[in-house]
Amino acid sequence: MLSTHFIREHQAVVVAGLQKKHFPDAETIVAKIIEVDELRRQTQKQRDDKQAEANALAKQIGLLMKQGEKAQAQQAKVDAKALSDEAKHLQEKVANIEKDLFQLIITLPNLPHETVPVGSDATDNELIEEVGTLPSLSAEALPHWELITKYDIIDFETGSKVTGTGFPIYKGKGAKLQRALINFFLDEAARAQYTEVQPPILINKDSGFGTGQLPDKDGQMYVVTEENFFLIPTAEVPITNMYRDAIIETSELPIKCVGYTPCFRREAGNWGADVRGLNRLHQFDKVEIVQIQHPDKSYDTLEEMRQHVQQLLEKLALPYRVLKLCGGDLSFTSALTYDLEVYSAAQQRWLEVSSVSNFESYQANRLKLRYRDEKKKTHLLHTLNGSALALPRILAALLENNQTPNGIEIPEVLHAYTGFTRID
């Protein structure tokens, strides 16, 4: 979330940023926040002063008692009681105002970086680069949802019997290929100095809030009601939350973690066109890279992370393009996001396989994740993450683009991981 300080001091910048993100009524809400914050400070001052009086008198009473001035002490007690009641009343007022202020502030999304293109939806995203040549397939080429049945490597129907729609079962070479991709992605991240972690895949409310899934995307997560846990929609949540409420020494930056986890998404309301086969699932596998970085360096880090993901796609020989999301398409918490899309030849469309984002201090402020500068003052850090990579659509593209009359050719980098070179 945005910090009150920042909103107070950069009102115009905040309003402009929110408008670029197509946030409605930006001006009104920001004005309201500043007004409530003003009230909060006033009331806190009153509370603090009153409490200071009460504390001073309480100290007096202690001394009077020691000196045996019982009568005086009794009188002071009556006065102290009145002061402390007033302070308590003011404290309640402060608490309520803070609650109001908090409710207002968490409705605000992050501000877009200055280089984010203006625009309202995906059609306004800026094409940064396009790499590789689009394969031309024969007329008999099949989409992946037919290939998986033909070679019996992914079974949606049995998965639907076991759980429900969108929970496929990977079998035989299909399962091995999944495992190969995961290991390949993890090994590549390790080479890039990421520390591998295996986090829990259930998280609590505080973690959901920390990275911004709660309360914004409440309905998109599966809930374990008995324990009040949520199934993670991405490893970003548990990994970033490892550093909730922490002050990191500058010498330890950047923190780089990678984790493989299954991801769970209800996708409520997202089940429209173009979601056949592996294009949209309720459970899928993903390798996620996360970095925590000094604010001065976070945009260099963002580029570095993007390069890391691009290099994975190149090693897999998949044609892809990079988009910089426009204001209207940017997620709630992100300041700048690159989407990487792989071309699926049989579907003749681009599939999003990775999102690499800089959240600047938006998550860090919720997480209370800070560093100390040379003067020992604390400041918020920047958090970043990216999929490196999400499996299903990579798999879809691999199957479709690499199909031949003799079967599906496995990219060379994976041979050592799969133990086979072709699915037939």
Next chain:
RNA sequence: GGUGAGGUGCCUGAGAGGCCGAAAGGAGCGGUUUGCUAAACCGUCGUACGGUUAACCCCGUACCGCGGGUUCGAAUCCCGCCCUCACCA
């Protein structure tokens, strides 16, 4: 799930209604000194919000797992919850 012990600053750990934002030691940081690695000594050493300030300083308030309560006054007493450890199941 049950019983017992416990949760205090970066770490170890004392404090058991006012003298406590909190002893002591260690680590860290700054300095002095001794002809190396190292040791000794001195100083410093939490966070958040608010006030004040150009800034530093300074001042106020809150925080001893979390949330309530008792009291003029709570790390300390009471209640609820969470977590850790040990044993039992």
